[in-house]
Amino acid sequence: MYFVHTPYLIRKFYNKKLIWNIPINEKKIFLTFDDGPVPGFTNEILSILNQFDAKATFFCVGENVKNHKKEFEEILKYGNLVGNHTFNHLKGRQTSFEAYISNILKSRNLYETKLFRPPYGRITAKQINEVSKKFKIIMWTVLTGDFDKNVSKEKCLKNAINYTRKGSIIVFHDNKKTKDKVLFALPKFLEYFSKKGYSFETLNENVLKF
């Protein structure tokens, strides 16, 4: 079970080092894409983003970065940011402390970033303490449910539109299972909020200064 929109009390209950939204009063949205890069998909996301002059943050899986260098470079070429999402997409709570940290560092040997998102949002307090020495740990405000086989592409779009506010961090996935839904929902989401005067930015250092 998961929340499309993470309730305030849950966010508060979690460790203070986790970032769930950006506290701003400007019309800015922070799109994130987890699990890529994936050939034949990540590049389509990039071209949709470019059509709307939108930037996003991609939490890449190290193994995919290693295997798909070209796609990884494309993400950066268009002014997007990348974050660490472990090398093998590990579940923190089911992985020993040492193995989890070394898997993150294995990715860090491939590319530098100050951003980290734990796969499945599963991470222990001890892991948080260690990871936060080197990274800002980015959670989310809105999970679109694109990974959920019981969520249609229309519902995925509805989730994204209904729960997004100023400063929201939105999660989509660029992995093979989510392709149809993301390619359907993303352009409509961007169109909807562009018309309302929103812009789409990366989780860059200026944004995270709070």
Ligand SMILES: [Zn+2]
């Ligand atoms: Zn993931």
